[in-house]
Amino acid sequence: MKILVTLAWRNLWRSKRRTMITIASVFFAVALAINAQSFQKGSYELMIDNMVRYSTGYLQIQDVLYEEEPSMDNSLLMSDSLLISLKPFMKRINYMVPRIQNFALASAEAATRGAMITGIDPAIERRFNNLPDQVVDGSYLNGSDHAVLVAEGLAGLLKVRTGDTLVLIGQGYQGSMAAGKFPVKGILRLRIPELNNNAVYMPLSAAQDFYAAENRLTSLIIMPADPDDADRLTEELGEAVDSNWYVVRSWKYLLQDLLSLMKFDTAGNMVIIYILYLVIAFGIFGTILSMMIERTSEFAMLLSLGMKRGRLAMVCLLESLFISFTGAIAGAVLALPVVAWYHHHPIPLKGELAEMILQYGFEPVLPFSADPQIFVTQAVIVFVMALIIGFYPVYKIFRMKTVERSSR
Amino acid sequence: MNVIRTFGLSKTYNHLVVPVNALVNVNLEIAEGEFTAIVGPSGSGKTTLLNMLGGLDQPTSGQIFIDDTEITGMKESRLIDFRLRNIGFVFQSYNLIPVLTAIEIVSFIMLLQNYPKDKMEKRARELLDQVGLADKADVRPQKLSGGQQQRVAVARALASNPRFVLADEPTANLDTQSAFNLLDIMLRLNREENITLLFSTHDQRVIDRARRVITLVDGSIVEDQHFEK
Structure with missing residues (x-):
């Protein structure tokens, strides 16, 4: 196993630019997705907080x-x-x-x-x-x-x-x-x-x-x-x-109309995030594809020498794992100070939009949510996505014919 | 004792516009310790024959035996393991793993064979010493000359302690001096270690040193000469 890890690690750095581009793709996908989600959730959290604090409270006891x-x-x-x-x-x-x-x-x-x-x-x-x-x-x-x-x-x-x-x-x-x-x-x-x-x-x-x-x-x-x-x-x-005689209602029940509206809005934003994922996925796929083309002969040679397809596939998968993991962690780490800054220093709104929000008794600001779940979810989604793309070389290795390439 | 035996070996490529008979009814026996060159013009079937003997491709008809084991029709997973333990390969363009050092490349085959780790490094160094690269053990391929790379490839081919080594145009990319050095090493290994070597080549320098020259034309053996050297 050690040699497979060594091979995978060194393979990453034989084409530094390609590796860095792929890591950067994952990195930007994670950072953008986290910021977008954090921005949206932050706005909703503020709205819910305002509604809960000034209107319904977190819980209400009512007559049935x-x-x-x-x-x-x-x-x-x-x-x-x-x-x-x-x-x-x-x-x-x-x-x-x-x-x-x-x-x-x-x-x-x-x-x-x-x-x-x-x-x-x-x-x-x-x-x-x-x-x-x-x-x-x-x-x-x-x-x-x-x-x-x-x-x-x-x-x-x-x-x-x-x-x-x-x-x-x-x-x-x-x-x-x-x-x-x-x-x-x-x-x-x-x-x-x-x-x-x-x-x-x-x-x-x-x-x-x-x-x-x-x-x-x-x-x-x-x-x-x-x-x-x-x-x-x-x-x-x-x-x-x-x-x-009594019924206890949570704010989620009391504000269900607002929450439905938010869910609808979230679905719209998710479409944009999915498009972002798709663009990034194709970016990663492009670099993986170029890697495959460059190394097909090498893979065939290794198979000719007697390396089992599973072991070779493991090397490729480890490479994808390194890239995805590094990109996902780096993206989450970079997003952290941005999110933290805008969480503590929300973006102030100006003009008519600010007036309109003020009319509803809310502070005209757009804070970012610092919910750790956003970081974990987005990093995991992009990581898994990159990993799935990383299965393409595995698929190709299992379908590769040694004779077509190895003797060249 | 024959290491390789083929019976009625034929290969037809049907996926081309016109079917091409790359090998036609090849019957061949290679004895242990032979130094054989397979020669012939381009398209004569040299590489196809080597691919068949190396278990990299399957014939359309006929049989191949390595010692007493028939490899035609063998399942791919078994064939990979069989290749690993019985056949050494030297390719025209070296095909070394660019991210590993010379000693790691040689050890890699042994690792795949689950060779005892404590003996691995010693054997890898011995093999590099045999090909005259003891001082290049920790150097990666891109820092070696073409001749040196091909010598690492020879050491790698021998690392698995194979029954025979297949070399497809091993000197084609080498300058004269490097080619002679490589051939000297391979001849020495053949004589001293009784290693069976089978080349496909156009290179007269290889042909001149071979003890047996098999000539292929249009997929058929037209001449099989033995020389005392």
Whole structure:
């Protein structure tokens, strides 16, 4: 075996330029594929992170019927049994965000509009999504307030300002009438246009009073101590809570539309990556082919002398292995600092695109993902691809006729 | 004792536009220790005959025996092993492994034969010494002259301790002095080690030194001369 390795290694360096070109092909394929994948995944990770942090959270506990009919009647009860069910998981839970969310009519002196009323724990919400930072006029809520924050768009439509009074009318729990007058404590500038035109926030206790839904929530958002634990926690919590009343949803379920869109987009990008693979594959194949043409006589001579085809094939395969491995490792190593740099220093977006992203409340940057799986996957794919091409000489060796070449 | 025997050996190449009879009913016996030259004009069938005797190609009809083993119709995997242990080859264009040194090239055949490793280097050096290249053991082929390369090829051919050596136009690419040196070495090996050598050649220098000259014309033996030298 040692002589086969020696032969393979020295063969690589008998035509340095060809070997370097082949290694470079693998190298660039891996480096480009890693950067492309990292760029795409980084953008998605940021989007998901934004959505999870500002919208759904990683997990939500809901009433079993809430998804089918999101109304106060299908709100969940923060019962002792639920709290007991959650207790064993408290070490794995960073914090919980209780919310009541329901539509109501918001009326001021000049106009009436439909509004999304969200009852929040002001302190926890600050931690969850920095809501106080969105206050552009007035001040943020306290837990004991009987007041509301109105989104800037809605405030404009209703022509209300800080200090004015808002009348809310809606349907409360189990058909009760929800009606109340609330002073406007502040105005929020929300970046998502739809929310900015209909959001009203009030303290959770005030919302529970308003909807006559004491101790009830429409959702309990759970933020795990370790986000990577979210899936397992969802599963285990789902088994722990009373499934007759409660259901635990992960962010993957809650954001499935977004994820489907991303999968569709990923498929499009994969086509480009596959084309890249194909171009690189033909590049590698070209150099392997030239190597075969140059060495056919030598192979035939070795077979004539009594070298078994399997051993000769092993030499060629070892050569492919060296080239593929060196190229794949070098590509991954080179991609590492690039990915690390853009992971920590995301590419800033400018102009209209940046404005559009800002409108959705997201940071207008394109970060790279530093997920090690990208490095491993891309390096392995290109490595295997190069190795498969490396089987071409093996195939040729097993079909070679010694007499055609060896005697020349 | 005959090392090589052929009976009614014929080879027809049918894949050409017109079928070509490269060998026609060749009956041949080569005794142990012979120094034989196969001569004839281009296209007379010299190389085809050598390929048949070396087990590199199969005849259309006829039989070849090496000692008592028939190699015609032998399975390829067995034939490779048979070649490795019984036949040495010297090619016109040397065909050395360019990435190995002279001693590694000679040892390579022994490695394929699973020759004991502790004795391998000693034997490889002895063989290089026999062909006058003891001082070039660690040199790669591209740094050797044509004559030196062909001498390495001879050492390699002998490394497997074969029953006979086939040499296809071994001096064709060599200058006069190198050709004489090579022939001297091969003659010495033939005389001292009783190695059976079979050449195909156009080279009068080889023909002049051969003890037996077989002349092929259009695939048939037309003359078989023995000389006392």
